[in-house]
Amino acid sequence: MTRTTRTPSAVARALERIGRLDPALNAFIEVWPDEALAREPEARELPLGGLPFAVKGPAGVRSYAARRLFAAGGVPVGATSVPGPGTVWQTWGQGAHGRTVNPWRADRTPGGSSAGSAVAVAAGMAELATGSDGAGSVRIPAAWCGVFGLKTTNGLLPSPDRSGLASAGVLARSAAGAERYLRHVLDGYEPPAAPPLPLPAVYSEGLGFADVDPEVAAVVRAAVDRLVAAGTVRLLDTGCELLDPARAWQAVRGGAPGDPGAVAVRRANDDRLDALFAAAPLLLTPVTPNRPHGHEGPGDLYSTALTWVFNLSGHPAASLPAGFTGDGCPVGLQLVAARGADVSLLGMAHAVESVLPTVRS
Structure with a gap:
């Protein structure tokens, strides 16, 4: 008899990496393994097919973008770290077990305030992560963690920021990952045509x-x-x-x-x-x-x-x-x-x- 080995699902792989890597990186403040695994079979039948994603901060799962990704078949695996009390510069994150560290150099900050989101994506603990950008809070951690980060046009997507400075954003491994995000959170989205070069x-x-x-x-x-x-x-x-x-x-x-x-x-x-x-x-x-x-x-x-x-x-x-x-x-x-x-x-x-x-x- 030949025994077949079942390949772990994308959500299971993401959760395994979180369990293995996050005690050192501290990208997450909360992880939701039971909810994510229970959600995955249903999500596979939807357009995103059970894509594991992370959300920024304790309230991130209620954000407009997270709700749209969930409806399209994304599976939230956890909430990522944001600056803790007293971090005036907003370039740190405080995870469940300590300060969030840069995956390339633990003695350096990953940037912020979407600190944990950038680290989670850089370390392969999530396919993409939501963020928000009021002064560079998506782009700075994307730059310092070596991933792709997009700040959307102000007002394009709903934002709770009353000043009008902050926009919804996403951190992903590539522009294609960010395009996948925008396709499912933006009404009337049309795929980008290849631009004429140069x-x-x-x-x-x-x-x-x-x-x-x-x-x-x-x-x-x-x-x-x-x-x-x-x-x-x-x-x-x-x-x-x-x-x-x-x-x-x-x-x-x-x-x-x-x-x-x-x-x-x-x-x-x-x-x-x-x-x-x-x-x-x-x-x-x-x-x-x-x-x-x-x-x-x-x-x-x-x-x-x-x-x-x-x-x-x-x-x-x-x-x-x-x-x-x-x-x-x-x-x-x-x-x-x-x-x-x-x-x-x-x-x-x-x-x-x-x-x-x-x-x-």
Whole structure:
């Protein structure tokens, strides 16, 4: 008699990896093995076919995106870590057993605030994870954990954030994974067409105001040069000079969107971005000006310097793995598109990541 071995299901494999890896990584605050395994047989008959996914934070399972994924046949396996009390910089996570660590270097932060979501995806503990991005909270951990992260156009999907800065987002292993998410959470979704190549693009190292770690800048520039050499992008002979959005973002978050200084900065940056996207469909920048910092914090450096401007402006933006610094830390390449061009952005991201090296932890 021949004994056959049953291949574990996707949910069972995800739960096995969580049980084996999460005591060291601390990506989860809660894991739901019984509920996930009970849900899987029914979910297999639906479009997502029992795809295991994680949700951001204790309330994540009630979010709009999580409910849509569940209805489409996704299986939530647990809630991921978010910053704990006293973490002013919002770049840590606090899991069930301790602080969340970067899967590439345990002495470094994974970024945040979607910290556990990025770690869960990077370590293969979930196929994708929900996130939210009010200043870079999806893109920064995606960059520092070496995964794909998408911040959607502000207002495209429901968000509980009254300031209007935060947008729903997703962390996945690739643009294809993010496309799978958007297909099931966005009404009227139409798959992206393959973009004509080369893509006209603008590259800006610091958006006119940020000082970028030279090694981070070099990794991102090398990725952009590779895209040019492959015929994927064609750089326009122009830059992107914006005003530093720090005080404007803080004013809006603090409940003073009508602050004259904030209004002036937002208007000037919106005008410059409108002109840029009238000439090119794609803006390329580093995701962060710095590499992942230690768990003690970044000091006076704003990890959000290159991301939160697009929370103010509302543009969709993605983070793709660009490579590594010499100390083994992943670096992210940020792709930004016109407002509402989320689907097109995913099509462009797919073309870009097909040229760049794949990052796997």
